[in-house]
Every structure is written in structure tokens, then in C-alpha cells.
Amino acid sequence: MHIKTHKGEKPFKCSQCDKGFPNNSTLIRHLRTHSGEKPHRCSYCDKGYSQKNNLTSHLSTHTGEKPFKCSRCDKGFPNNSAFIRHLRTHTGEKPHRCSYCDKGFSQKNDLTIHLRTHTGEKPYKCPQCDERFGYRYQLTQHLRTHSGEKPHRCPYCDKGFFEKSKLTSHLRTHTGEKPFKCSHCDKGFSHRSNLRTHSRTHSGEKPFQCPYCNKGFFEKNKLTRHLRTHTGEKPFKCSQCDKGFSQKHDLTIHLRTHTGEKPLEFIQCDKGFPLKSSPIIHLRTHGGEKPHRCSSCEKGFCQTNELISHLRTQTGEIPFKCSQCDKGFSRKSNLRTHSRTHSGEKPYKCSYCEKVFSCKSNLTTHSRTHTGEKPFHCPYCDKGFSQKNHLISHLRTHTGEKPFKCSQCDKGFSYRSNLRRHTRTHSGEKPSLQ
Structure with a gap:
């Protein structure tokens, strides 16, 4: 042996x-x-x-x-x-x-x-x-x-965990500890995975690729959400009317149409915020506070990003370039919206009629055709409008302003459509009858 x-x-x-x-x-x-x-x-x-x-x-x-x-x-x-x-x-x-x-x-x-x-x-x-x-x-x-045993318990909130490592991570939500530092900008993170994701904003690496349109993403969960624009999957169901949504965030907003809940309410205007909009920024609209000032023209802004965008109108800087047509934009959000004219992506879907939009603002405006909301009010007659540009046009009936001038006889008009009709009296053009 x-x-x-x-x-x-x-x-x-x-x-x-x-x-x-x-x-x-x-x-x-x-x-x-x-x-x-x-x-x-x-x-x-x-x-x-x-x-x-x-x-x-x-x-x-x-x-x-x-x-x-x-x-x-x-x-x-x-x-x-x-x-x-x-x-x-x-x-x-x-x-x-x-x-x-x-x-x-x-x-x-x-x-x-x-x-x-x-x-x-x-x-x-x-x-x-x-x-x-x-x-x-x-x-x-x-x-x-x-x-179901969770032997590792948090001394702050008594939450239990299966693994000690999970408790260690959870404790940072109480202590605020951020031990994982970015070597590029020294920003700290409480979890190693968050640092890994953040590092990709420096390297530009987008390891998660869409198999349908080849679009890349920094995070796996962003790819998962994006895939639903292709598959039409709606895993988040409303418990009250069984309507489906592709994103949990959209379901949360929809549920408030049943409950009427507006989580962030303000005494001054009774305005409710169904989304996590910053109440501090909103309060500045009441106080008139604009702490971020332009050093060139002294114009004030509620938010830092508004000031940065404004400064580019003076410098002419357009740092955000389209990779497909080389068009430049002063704001990243504008580039994102523009990119959809190439990709055809329309990620904003109406929860009432399933119509889709490439811009969030277009969805917001469209939603008012369902809700009847008219947030833009005339200070002269209190008439309400669903779109700001409709209010601007209406105000001219009170002020008499005629900003659209005829280049041939200098006659002024309140509306662009009226100028177009007038121009035909000079050209002799007759509009086609459909």
C-alpha cells in the first residue's frame, strides 16, 4: 500500500x-x-x-x-x-x-x-x-x-445580511466612508464597483454593447434599460390598471395619476414635484435668488450648469461634437437629442397612448393633450396655454407687439403666418388649394 x-x-x-x-x-x-x-x-x-x-x-x-x-x-x-x-x-x-x-x-x-x-x-x-x-x-x-438566517447585523439600523462583506458595504451608508479613490480626479466611492463604472467616464470605455444597434454603455443596467426600446418589454406593471412600463421610474410617476401624490410640495405656490427635482433650486424661483453670476454681463442663474451653458454663448465654445456629422453643441443634452436624428431612437414613450418622442420636452408637451394641463397663464386675462410659445403669441394681442416685419414694405405682424400671407401680395404667389 x-x-x-x-x-x-x-x-x-x-x-x-x-x-x-x-x-x-x-x-x-x-x-x-x-x-x-x-x-x-x-x-x-x-x-x-x-x-x-x-x-x-x-x-x-x-x-x-x-x-x-x-x-x-x-x-x-x-x-x-x-x-x-x-x-x-x-x-x-x-x-x-x-x-x-x-x-x-x-x-x-x-x-x-x-x-x-x-x-x-x-x-x-x-x-x-x-x-x-x-x-x-x-x-x-x-x-x-x-x-433566511442573516447573522451579520448592522449596529445602526439592525438590518441583517447573509454575508459579512455585504454588511461592510452597507455600513458605509451610515459612516459615509468612501475608501475607493479615482486615480484621475480623486473622487471617492463607497463601493469598488462604483469606482469601476466611474473610471469608464475617463477612459471612454463602454463594454456593454447593444446587439441591435451596437450602441455602447458604461453600465450593464443602462444597457438592460436600452434593450427594452428594441424588444418592447414592459416588466413594470401597474397594480391598479395593469398598464406596463419599460422603466421603474415611469411606473412610479404613473402610479401618482392614481394616488394624486406629489411628494415635494411648497407652501408658497402649492406646486408639487412628482419627480426628485431639487426643492432648493425651485425655492430660488420664489426668492429670486440667482447665486451663480456671469463675470462678463452680471446675469444671474439659479444653477451652476445654467451659468456654464451661458458662458459658452459668449465664448462661442461648442465642446460637444456629433460623431456622425461633426455638428457642435454647447450642451451635452443638446448633442444627445441631436444624435437621435441619426439613430432614430425615441426613448420617451407616452404612458397614455404609446406615442414615442426623441426629446423629453416633446413628450411633456404632448402629455398635456391628455391631461388638459395648461401651466402657462396670461398675466392680462389669465387665459391658460399648454405651450409657452402659444402664450408668447397670445401676449401680442395685449401688447400690440408686431415682431415679424415685411422686408419690402416694413409692415409689421404679430404672427409669422400673417407675414407669410402678406408676402404673397408682393410676389403674386397664390397658395395651393388642397
Whole structure:
């Protein structure tokens, strides 16, 4: 039997994972990793072990006996094998070598675990669903998905987690800790995955590609949402009318048509905000506060991005270029809207009639044909309009303003259509009758 250890012969095969062993006793010990059998029991606490030498080591926790002393640090050990393993922390010896990559390990158990990265062996099977795992701790964590056990609890809000790493991540929502720093701009993130996504804004990498139109995305969830514009999938269903939506955000807004909820309300104007618009920015419209001022013309703005856009009207800067026609834009949002004239993408869908739009503002205007909303009011007669340009045209009936001038006789008109009709009196053109 001993000769087989030299020959490398392993005639005793495990019926569950096909692993081979040189003798029957080693096979029997291995089978216990599958069956969970622990025949060696502690006489003090009744704890069970699959191997006798593990029980021997455990007994010393009760007796306190540590007869094997290290001559370098005077640390004591309950058995010789533990003592030998400890000595390697001083000598750096790694006698257990991987036959695949020649990596060395000080303990045989560490080599056994490492080998699974090469062989793909998964010896730990879940008794409830038959899923297999390469490591015991993975099985332990998985079993909690069946039992519902969440042993790792947050000391701030008492929320429970299956894994310690998930608790560690959650704690940052309370502490505000952001240990993952961007090497380009020094911005901090609470999760490594968020840093990875952010880094792509510097590198321009878009690893998630749409198989329909080849459009690239920084994040997988952005691709998932985009795919629905092609497939028409609407996984978010309204519980009140069974209407479907492609995005959860759209369902949230739609639900408010049933509840009438406007989460952010203001006393000054009773205006409600169904979306997460900034209440601070809105309050500035009441106070007239415009803290962001242009250094050239002293014009003030409520938001920083409005000032930045305004400055470009003075400098002529158009940093956002279209990759298809080289047209330039001062705002990124304008480039995004323009790009849809090339792609034909219309991501904004009406929740009432399914009509689609390339611009969000066009959807907003269209939605008013369903809701009857007329947010633009005339200060002279209080008449309401669904579009701002309709109000501007109406105001001329009060002010008498005639901004559209005839180039031939200098006559003025309140509406462009009236100027067009007048121009024909000079050209002699007669409009075609349909």
C-alpha cells in the first residue's frame, strides 16, 4: 500500500466526485466531506469531527495542554502537526507545491483549496437544492438563502445580511466612508464597483454593447434599460390598471395619476414635484435668488450648469461634437437629442397612448393633450396655454407687439403666418388649394 504513494497510484475512487485515493482509509475520511459524518466526538462538549487528529487538537482547548513549544517565539501548540505548520511562518518554507502552476504553500490544506481553481472541483453540495461549491464558506453562505438566517447585523439600523462583506458595504451608508479613490480626479466611492463604472467616464470605455444597434454603455443596467426600446418589454406593471412600463421610474410617476401624490410640495405656490427635482433650486424661483453670476454681463442663474451653458454663448465654445456629422453643441443634452436624428431612437414613450418622442420636452408637451394641463397663464386675462410659445403669441394681442416685419414694405405682424400671407401680395404667389 505504501508503494502506491510513490507510484502515484490512486485506485480508490469516490463515487460522488470521482476523486482518487491511494488507500481505503483516506477515501473513507474524504467521503465524510460529502456525507457530513463526524464520528469522532469530544467527551467535554460533544462536538463532532470527521478526523481523529482534528479531535485531538480540539481536546487541548479544554485541557489547555500545549506540549510543543516554538524555540523562536515560545508559542505553544497542542500537537506536532500544528507546531510544524507554525515553524514555517518563521522559515518561509512552502513544501506543498501546485502541480499546475508550481505555486508553493506552507500548509497542505491551502494547496488543496488552491487546486480547485485549476480543476474546478466543487466538493460541497447543498442538501436542499443540489448546487455545488468549491469552498465550505460558500456553502455556509448559500444555506442561509434557504434558512433566511442573516447573522451579520448592522449596529445602526439592525438590518441583517447573509454575508459579512455585504454588511461592510452597507455600513458605509451610515459612516459615509468612501475608501475607493479615482486615480484621475480623486473622487471617492463607497463601493469598488462604483469606482469601476466611474473610471469608464475617463477612459471612454463602454463594454456593454447593444446587439441591435451596437450602441455602447458604461453600465450593464443602462444597457438592460436600452434593450427594452428594441424588444418592447414592459416588466413594470401597474397594480391598479395593469398598464406596463419599460422603466421603474415611469411606473412610479404613473402610479401618482392614481394616488394624486406629489411628494415635494411648497407652501408658497402649492406646486408639487412628482419627480426628485431639487426643492432648493425651485425655492430660488420664489426668492429670486440667482447665486451663480456671469463675470462678463452680471446675469444671474439659479444653477451652476445654467451659468456654464451661458458662458459658452459668449465664448462661442461648442465642446460637444456629433460623431456622425461633426455638428457642435454647447450642451451635452443638446448633442444627445441631436444624435437621435441619426439613430432614430425615441426613448420617451407616452404612458397614455404609446406615442414615442426623441426629446423629453416633446413628450411633456404632448402629455398635456391628455391631461388638459395648461401651466402657462396670461398675466392680462389669465387665459391658460399648454405651450409657452402659444402664450408668447397670445401676449401680442395685449401688447400690440408686431415682431415679424415685411422686408419690402416694413409692415409689421404679430404672427409669422400673417407675414407669410402678406408676402404673397408682393410676389403674386397664390397658395395651393388642397
